[in-house]
Amino acid sequence: MANQTLKAAVDMDAEQKLREKLRKIEALFAGAATAGEQAAASAAAERIRSRFAETGAREPAEEFKFSIPDPWSRQLFTALCRRYGLRPFRYTRMHRQTVMVRAPASIVNGTLWPEFQELSDALCAHLLAITDRIISEEVYAMAWEAEEISEPALLKS
16 A cells, blocks of 8 residues: 555656646747746746737748647647647548648747647656556566567578
8 A cells, every 4th residue: 555655656746747847848938038937837828829829910821731640749739739729620531640720830830849849758758657667567577669680581492
């Protein structure tokens, strides 16, 4: 029982660290200059939404197509789009991994996509660490990738 309590505490600590890292990434893209600003994640999101609205008034929206095969990353991307007032969508018969967005190019290239990549990297690293730990504890201790070996020699005919 004490071991489970310790694991739960470690999991909560790792989750809190991930949440803080995500807030810092968002503050970085919002242009936060002080530690106080970095602590205000909702204010950072509002600054980005305001910047998106201003840019949208000056620059025409273009249609962007993203292919994001990982379901967790795709969920993160669509949530990030919605957070900033963008509407992610998919045309009929498009693959599930495809996400379309209409937005000015400077927003997509300068903020949305770079921020998504950093957030996705942090989230994937966290999920990988959890997965590795659970597999090594519950399935088999050596959970790394399969080894690479030379191909067998071809038979001569």
